[in-house]
Amino acid sequence: xxxxxxxxxxxxxxxxxxxxxxxxxxxxxxxxxxxxxxxxxxxxxxxxxxxxxxxxxxxxxxxxxxxxxxxxxxxxxxxxxxxxxxxxxxxxxxxxxxxxxxxxxxxxxxxxxxxxxxxxxxxxxxxxxxxxxxxxxxxxxxxxxxxxxxxxxxxxxxxxxxxxxxxxxxxxxxxxxxxxxxxxxxxxxxxxxxxxxxxxxxxxxxxxxxxxxxxxxxxxxxxxxxxxxxxxxxxxxxxxxxxxxxxxxxxxxxxxxxxxxxxxx
Amino acid sequence: xxxxxxxxxxxxxxxxxxxxxxxxxxxxxxxxxxxxxxxxxxxxxxxxxxxxxxxxxxxxxxxxxxxxxxxxxxxxxxxxxxxxxxxxxxxxxxxxxxxxxxxxxxxxxxxxxxxxxxxxxxxxxxxxxxxxxxxxxxxxxxxxxxxxxxxxxxxxxxxxxxxxxxxxxxxxxxxxxxxxx
Numbered sequence: 001x002x003x004x005x006x007x008x009x010x011x012x013x014x015x016x017x018x019x020x021x022x023x024x025x026x027x028x029x030x031x032x033x034x035x036x037x038x039x040x041x042x043x044x045x046x047x048x049x050x051x052x053x054x055x056x057x058x059x060x061x062x063x064x065x066x067x068x069x070x071x072x073x074x075x076x077x078x079x080x081x082x083x084x085x086x087x088x089x090x091x092x093x094x095x096x097x098x099x100x101x102x103x104x105x106x107x108x109x110x111x112x113x114x115x116x117x118x119x120x121x122x123x124x125x126x127x128x129x130x131x132x133x134x135x136x137x138x139x140x141x142x143x144x145x146x147x148x149x150x151x152x153x154x155x156x157x158x159x160x161x162x163x164x165x166x167x168x169x170x171x172x173x174x175x176x177x178x179x180x181x182x183x184x185x186x187x188x189x190x191x192x193x194x195x196x197x198x199x200x201x202x203x204x205x206x207x208x209x210x211x212x213x214x215x216x217x218x219x220x221x222x223x224x225x226x227x228x229x230x231x232x233x234x235x236x237x238x239x240x241x242x243x244x245x246x247x248x249x250x251x252x253x254x255x256x257x258x259x260x261x262x263x264x265x
Numbered sequence: 266x267x268x269x270x271x272x273x274x275x276x277x278x279x280x281x282x283x284x285x286x287x288x289x290x291x292x293x294x295x296x297x298x299x300x301x302x303x304x305x306x307x308x309x310x311x312x313x314x315x316x317x318x319x320x321x322x323x324x325x326x327x328x329x330x331x332x333x334x335x336x337x338x339x340x341x342x343x344x345x346x347x348x349x350x351x352x353x354x355x356x357x358x359x360x361x362x363x364x365x366x367x368x369x370x371x372x373x374x375x376x377x378x379x380x381x382x383x384x385x386x387x388x389x390x391x392x393x394x395x396x397x398x399x400x401x402x403x404x405x406x407x408x409x410x411x412x413x414x415x416x417x418x419x420x421x422x423x424x425x426x427x428x429x430x431x432x433x434x435x436x437x438x439x440x441x442x443x444x445x446x
Contacts, residue, residue, distance in 0.1 A: 013316050017348050020323045024341035028397065031336025038400060 068241075072096075075242035078131060082246060092207060093247045095120055097145065103177045104238025109152035113243055116140040124255065125247035126206040132234025133157070133212045134243060136205045145245070150212070150233060151177045158202040159212050161191055161229070167200050170212065170231065177237045180213065182229040189227075191218050197231050204251045272308050272368075279305030280325060284332045296410050297417040300390065302329060304422050306346060307386055311358075312365040315351045322347025342394040349389055357382045371426050383422045387415045 008015065028035045075096035082094045097115035101108075115121045117140045125137040127147050135149035148155055150172060157170040159182055166189040168182045182197060195215040201208030217230040283302040290299030306322055326343025330336060354369070357378055371379035391411035399407045 013319060013348075016316065016319055017344060020319070020344040021341055024326075024337035024344065027330065027337030027340065031334075034400075035397075 071242050072098075075244055078128065078244045082128070082244060093120060093249075094244060096242055096244050097121070098242055099240060100144065102237050102240070103149050103151045109149050109155075109172070111135055111147035111149050111237070111243075113145045113147060113245070114143060115245065116143040116145050118142045120247070121145045121245055122247055122252070124205065124251050125245045126210075128206075128210065128244040128246065129235035129237070129240045131211065133199055133206050133210050134235035134237070134240075137245065137247075147243075149177075149237065150180055150235065151237065157205075157212070158200040159197050160200050161185065161189055161215075162196055163198060163209055165189055165191075165195075167202070168229070170197070173230075178233055179216070180231045180233055181219075182231055183226065185227050185229055186225065187220075187222065187227050191215055191227065191229050193217065197229070204248075204254060206246065207248075272305075272310065275308045276302075276305035276321075276325065279303075280328060283329070288333055292417065293413060296413045298410075298414050299421065300387065300414070300418050301421070301425075303343075303346070303387060303390055303418070304425060306343065306350075307383060307422070308368055309350060311354050311363050311367040318350045319344065319347040322350065338394050338397055341397055342390045345393045346386060346390045350386070353382065353385055353389075357385070370430065371423065372430070372432050376423065379426070380419055380423060384415050384419045387418045387422075391415060 025039075029039050030036070079094035079096045083092065095115060097113035097119070099111060100114050101110065101112035103109050103111060111127070111134070113121075113127070121137060121140050123137050123139055125145075127134045127137060133150065135147040135152075136155075137145050138148045139146040150157060150170065153172050153174055155172065158167060159170045160167040161182075166185050168184040170180050170182050173179045173181060185191060193215050197212045197215060199206040199208060199210040199212060211234055213231040213233040213235075215229055216232045219228040219230060220226065280302045283300070287299040287301045291297070302325060306325060309318055309321065322343040323340060326339040326341070329339035329343070333339070354363070357369075357374075359374060359378070367373075369379055369382050374382075388411060391414045392407065395407040395410045395414075396404075399410075
């Protein structure tokens with residue numbers, strides 16, 4: 001209490017000034033209708049603004065939870081959609097998982113998801129992020145999966161320009177999780193910015209015609225035989241929280257066949 | 266105590282003349298208003314406690330509002346003037362400082378310094394008063410009114426000083442430049 005009195009004593013001049021101003025303003029408020037109206041408008045605006053701010057904060061908390069549920073539902077629906085797009089003869093299995101580590105966060109080219117062997121995820125499965133090819137599962141635990149992303153500097157992926165264009169190799173741009181380059185595209189192939197880059201399905205990770213990204217630029221000169229295509233990746237590594245995985249048992253059989261044939265003389 | 270008598274005398278006749286006569290001094294469509302009561306406030310001696318300036322100025326403003334039915338406008342303006350008065354006095358003091366109880370006077374401080382002091386004080390008063398009357402939407406009008414009123418009242422205060430506050434010769438008649446003589 002003594003400190004309070006000391007504070008009041010130190011600031012008494014300012015407090016008196018504010019009090020006198022308060023008296024003056026209230027006096028004006030009772031005298032002039034214009035000021036009374038202006039004060040009423042101001043108080044209405046202030047109270048409305050405060051209520052808006054409180055409402056926005058409440059809405060934000062509700063929307064945050066709704067957004068999380070919508071993203072989860074979106075991933076589940078994408079998984080179902082991928083399953084429906086395949087005909088009955090194909091046996092692609094799909095599922096969704098939440099991203100635990102991503103190249104955009106940790107600076108490494110690896111992604112970790114919260115699905116593993118118990119959820120049916122196997123090494124070799126492809127991973128989609130917001131509908132675009134994002135990587136390949138290389139290892140799993142019971143409930144986690146390690147994904148080799150498209151941004152890994154030593155990985156190559158089989159892609160083509162559009163659905164019917166030339167196939168080439170997609171390699172990463174070091175240090176950039178949003179762009180990649182497609183090599184070995186001959187100049188005869190007309191490539192324009194905005195064209196869609198799709199998977200060929202040759203690597204067995206993804207089915208054919210899964211979008212990878214969009215052409216952003218074309219590098220090289222006419223003297224070269226091939227052009228280099230700069231691709232803006234569709235997979236949103238820094239922002240995506242849920243992914244869809246695709247797995248086909250046929251891939252395992254093909255892989256085992258390759259290994260068997262390579263071991264023969 | 267002796268210093269208080271001329272001060273309150275000045276404040277009294279300035280307030281009375283403003284209420285009775287100069288309140289009707291509205292020129293150029295409201296862009297020039299006479300504020301002679303502020304002349305009395307500018308006679309507050311240097312060295313008083315700052316709260317005293319605030320209270321005296323607020324009382325003067327409240328009296329103006331009560332008599333002229335201006336509803337708190339003068340109270341706010343004079344309160345602000347009383348709040349900044351010590352700062353104004355400090356900002357315009359001479360290089361060798363001011364003695365306790367010094368009252369701003371063109372014959373001692375110089376006409377230019379006194380005019381600057383008056384202009385700044387009137388400017389603070391006018392900005393608050395016209396600003397409250399006009400609101401945010403008429404800031405240009407507030408600035409124009411403040412500028413013309415500052416010029417008008419600065420001239421009027423200098424005129425009052427020249428007419429009423431001239432130093433008398435008789436005071437120094439018996440003072441020799443040689444104290445030993």
